[in-house]
Every structure is written in C-alpha cells, then in structure tokens.
Amino acid sequence: MDVADENLKYAGELLQDKAIPMFHDHNEALSSVQADAVMIITPPQTHMTIAFDVMKAGLHIFLEKPLTYSFEDAVEFVRKYERYDKKVMINQNYRWTPEIQAMKQAIANGSIGDIGYIDYNFRRLHNSNVDTWRVHSGEFLFTDVSIHHFDLIRYLLECEPEYVTAQGIRPSWSWCEGITVGGAIFEFPKGVLMNYFGSLSDFGSSTTWNGEIRITGSEGAVELCNDIPYLCGKGGERQELPLPQMLYSSQGYSLHQFIYSIRHDMRPDTDLMDNIKSHLMVHTVIQSIHRNERVAYDDYLQALNP
Numbered sequence: 001m002d003v004a005d006e007n008l009k010y011a012g013e014l015l016q017d018k019a020i021p022m023f024h025d026h027n028e029a030l031s032s033v034q035a036d037a038v039m040i041i042t043p044p045q046t047h048m049t050i051a052f053d054v055m056k057a058g059l060h061i062f063l064e065k066p067l068t069y070s071f072e073d074a075v076e077f078v079r080k081y082e083r084y085d086k087k088v089m090i091n092q093n094y095r096w097t098p099e100i101q102a103m104k105q106a107i108a109n110g111s112i113g114d115i116g117y118i119d120y121n122f123r124r125l126h127n128s129n130v131d132t133w134r135v136h137s138g139e140f141l142f143t144d145v146s147i148h149h150f151d152l153i154r155y156l157l158e159c160e161p162e163y164v165t166a167q168g169i170r171p172s173w174s175w176c177e178g179i180t181v182g183g184a185i186f187e188f189p190k191g192v193l194m195n196y197f198g199s200l201s202d203f204g205s206s207t208t209w210n211g212e213i214r215i216t217g218s219e220g221a222v223e224l225c226n227d228i229p230y231l232c233g234k235g236g237e238r239q240e241l242p243l244p245q246m247l248y249s250s251q252g253y254s255l256h257q258f259i260y261s262i263r264h265d266m267r268p269d270t271d272l273m274d275n276i277k278s279h280l281m282v283h284t285v286i287q288s289i290h291r292n293e294r295v296a297y298d299d300y301l302q303a304l305n306p
C-alpha cells in the first residue's frame with residue numbers, strides 16, 4: 001500500500017505476476033484484506049493516523065521509528081495501547097547487532113565496574129537531495145537519528161535519565177529546514193553523566209550510523225569505534241570484544257521478535273510502553289532547546305501515568 005502511483009507501479013514490476021493486491025489508501029487495504037498484522041513504514045507525520053486506524057481494525061502493529069513527532073500524540077497512543085490486546089512494536093533495530101550485543105554483555109558481566117560517564121559522538125554529512133519529508137522536519141537530527149542513539153543508551157544502561165540540558169542549530173549550509181547539529185548533557189541516576197554530540201552537517205571524517213560510544217566505569221571502559229566494540233582496561237590496554245553469533249540481526253531480528261511475540265503472546269522488548277521512554281529523551285531534548293533550560297525528564301514521565 002502506498003499513496004504514490006509510481007511506487008505501486010514499481011512494486012508491481014518487482015512482484016511480477018504474483019497476485020498481491022495493492023492499495024492507495026490504508027483504510028481500503030484494511031477493509032479489503034484479512035491480515036494479522038500491519039507494518040507501517042511511512043513518513044513519521046503519518047504514523048499516528050495510520051496506527052489509530054489499524055487499531056480500529058484490531059491488528060498487531062510493527063511501526064517504524066520515530067513513534068511520532070508530537071508528545072501529545074504519543075501520550076494518546078499510550079492511552080489507547082493500555083486498552084489494546086494486540087502488540088504495538090516500534091522498530092529500534094540498532095539494538096540488535098553483534099557489536100551492540102557484545103557491549104551489552106561486557107557491561108552486564110561487570111567488566112567495567114560501576115558506570116561513571118558516557119561520551120557519545122555522531123558525525124556525518126547527510127544530504128537529502130530530494131524534497132522529501134526529511135527536508136521539512138523541525139528537529140530532524142534528534143527526532144529521526146538521535147532517537148536510535150538514545151534508545152541504545154537506555155538499552156545499555158537499563159535506566160532513564162533524570163535531567164537533560166540541550167542546544168541545537170541549523171547550520172547555514174544545511175539541506176534541512178530544522179536542526180541538524182546539536183548536543184545534550186544527560187544526567188542519569190547515581191550521578192552518571194552522558195555528553196552527546198550529533199551532526200548531520202559535518203565535513204570531517206564520518207562516524208558510522210551508530211556513532212562512537214565510550215562508556216567508562218570504575219574498572220575500565222567499553223567503546224565502539226567504526227562499529228568495532230572494545231574493552232579498555234585501567235592501564236589503557238584495549239582489546240576487541242568477541243562478537244556473539246546472531247541468527248538474525250538489525251531489521252531481521254526486529255521482525256523475528258515481532259512475529260515471535262505474537263506467536264508466544266509476549267511483550268516485544270521495544271513495544272510502545274518501552275519506546276515511549278526513548279521518545280521522551282528526544283522530547284525533553286527539544287523542550288530544553290526551546291526553553292533554553294535544564295529539563296526534568298521525570299516531569300514528563302509522570303504525565304504518562306493515567
């Protein structure tokens with residue numbers, strides 16, 4: 001299903017003579033086809049409308065990040081989900097790679113001791129040459145890209161921040177109408193600090209989409225450079241972490257988990273109730289930028305309580 005004729009035509013060419021119905025309108029698809037689940041991989045501005053219609057049809061939902069751009073929509077979504085007996089999973093595929101799993105295992109088995117601080121750097125020159133929804137996004141860096149990084153940090157630390165102080169800019173040479181460069185200081189429980197910097201308008205050497213991550217603790221550090229995970233000792237020695245074998249990774253693992261959670265009636269790790277907390281990291285960053293002040297994450301988390 002796609003609103004654009006040329007995309008449906010192209011899909012038809014790829015599918016050749018397979019008799020798979022195609023639709024211009026998601027409601028038409030929902031009323032014409034018997035299905036168990038819907039994957040919503042459309043621009044973020046359309047996510048809520050489509051998801052709410054799918055909920056009326058009573059199907060499981062696999063939704064691309066970001067959940068939505070608006071906190072108010074996200075709260076409304078959570079309210080509906082609390083009364084919904086089907087799965088709603090957000091695709092946070094960055095979690096499901098061997099390098100991130102290796103870091104997760106090293107932290108979980110105590111290799112770096114008590115975590116003290118996180119240094120997170122993401123730098124790329126990302127040009128959207130065509131006039132798509134990306135060009136018109138207000139806080140594109142944070143809403144569409146940093147969301148992956150914030151979700152990774154929540155996953156690795158297994159906690160949420162308490163306070164956020166952020167700034168963001170739109171460089172004069174940017175292709176995007178909104179923010180493409182910015183930084184945020186996150187204060188986590190027990191005095192743990194994260195310094196985050198992201199740029200989509202960078203002319204220097206690029207990081208990968210994961211970015212460069214260093215998590216330093218009382219006994220050492222884990223770091224990710226060029227998607228290679230390392231364990232660093234107190235004496236400065238550094239060794240590559242072994243990569244776990246994964247039958248599925250990234251998007252493949254997300255899809256596997258979605259189907260598994262339906263078949264076994266389990267909560268997917270990145271379901272709506274989990275993902276709203278990553279979404280809140282983005283929202284509090286944006287609030288901090290707009291209000292030019294340090295923002296309490298918990299004030300917004302409380303707003304999610306019924």
Ligand SMILES: NC(=O)c1ccc[n+]([C@@H]2O[C@H](COP(=O)([O-])OP(=O)(O)OC[C@H]3O[C@@H](n4cnc5c(N)ncnc54)[C@H](O)[C@@H]3O)[C@@H](O)[C@H]2O)c1
Nearest residue numbers: 001002003004007041042043044046064065066091093132
């Ligand atoms: N998880 C990841 O790593 C990752 C990577 C890229 C994009 N994304 C996300 O996937 C989503 C889509 O991004 P994209 O790069 O594919 O965008 P895109 O612009 O390339 O494609 C979006 C498609 O949706 C169609 N569309 C627009 N409005 C629609 C509607 N109302 N109903 C049905 N179809 C509609 C468009 O015609 C287009 O074919 C976004 O939320 C984006 O953030 C996630």
